[in-house]
Amino acid sequence: MLDTILNLDDNVEVIHYSKQNEQWDIILKLITKATSCPSCNCVSTRIHSKYTRRIQDLPMNNLMVCFTIQLNKWYCDNSVCQTKIFTERLSWLESYRRRTKRCEDVLRKIAFSTSCLQAEKISYELKVPASNDTLLRIIKNTFQWDVFFVFGN
Ligand SMILES: [Zn+2]
Structure with missing residues (x-):
């Protein structure tokens, strides 16, 4: 239900949330099975590794909201593409933003x-x-x- 309230994208699942220190801490999981390389647009299904980011979102009930999300790095298997590994792009989050x-x-x-x-x-x-x-x-x-x-x- 919180997934619906957050309204991020269909590949995001809320796996845990808690209220601490006047802030909502929400742990998100990406369930993406495939994604496109940003350089060549070829679809990749091979995950290289995972990394975690902390992201601030709009407040809920007048409390700060902080997401912890595990993102995937993917292989690009297109042999002519210069990009070998890329991070997943999300519609609601720019790269390198907090x-x-x-x-x-x-x-x-x-x-x-x-x-x-x-x-x-x-x-x-x-x-x-x-x-x-x-x-x-x-x-x-x-x-x-x-x-x-x-x-x-
Ligand atoms: Zn590529």
């Missing part, structure tokens, strides 16, 4: 609506804590993406 996309979207809206020092205070009040440096980085990343997008067309 927050879900929806969590970062909320922080971006707060950061753009006021100063970053004020936004930091608001983020703590809303239980999506982020330092003003993090909020500045989110703004900077937004502009980098826009510039990339303009030149990409």
Whole structure:
């Protein structure tokens, strides 16, 4: 049932959750059986290894939410592809980010609506804590993406 409330994707299962220190700790498991290589789009079914990430999500019941998720690294078996091993891509989480996309979207809206020092205070009040440096980085990343997008067309 919590899987439905979280509404991440069909390959995510909640295997445990607990409330500790005014925070929900939710352990997620990926049940992906195959995934596409980001370089060549060939489908891989061979898992290379697993690694764990801690990810902040939007709050529930006015408490912070933190996911612990085990992600897979996969082999690309396409002999002409330069990528031999790749990490699984998720629709709701950018690579190398410590927050879900929806969590970062909320922080971006707060950061753009006021100063970053004020936004930091608001983020703590809303239980999506982020330092003003993090909020500045989110703004900077937004502009980098826009510039990339303009030149990409
Ligand atoms: Zn590949």
